[in-house]
Amino acid sequence: MKRLLITTLLLFSILGCSQRAPDFTAQSLNQKNKPFTLSDHRGQYVLLFFWASTSKLCRDQTPYVQKTWNAFKHDPNFTIIALSLDNNPNDAITFNRENNITYPQAYLGQWEYDTVRPAYKTRGIPAIFLINPQGNIIAVNLRDNEIYDTVKHYLTNQ
Secondary structure, eight states: OOOHHHHHHHHHHHSSSSOBOOOOEESSSSTTTEEEEEEGGGEEEEEEEEEOTTTTHHHHHHHHHHHHHHHHHHOTEEEEEEEOOOOOOHHHHHHHHHHHHHHHEOOOOOOOGHHHHHHHHHHSOOOOEEEEETEEEEEEEEOOOOHEEEEEEEEHHH
């Protein structure tokens, strides 16, 4: 919980209070030919996870994101959107299948061509944000068990 406070204070110092999460549309990796739009999830807490299967740091975070999904996937006030920055969407699909990753995924494309990541001022991955039901970023740089703890905190203190 101490890290949650530090993360929240860091967010406020960098972004100035809670910043509106930029809207985006990306191609779903879970459902072929279906776009995935952040604003479709207004009214829910959204855990936003920028990642790539080629990044060891990202792969290290996937069990924590999956743990959070398993715990809260039936809560109508919560969802996860994992945004792959792999060079090829098949790399993310293969990684997810081999590692039993079941949370919602979308494909942004290669790092250098993506326009969503820069809108979130993300300089590296993994980058994990929590967005509140009003569409504001309320936590940044979540890691390890802090991912689950932060989501649990907000879902149980609505």
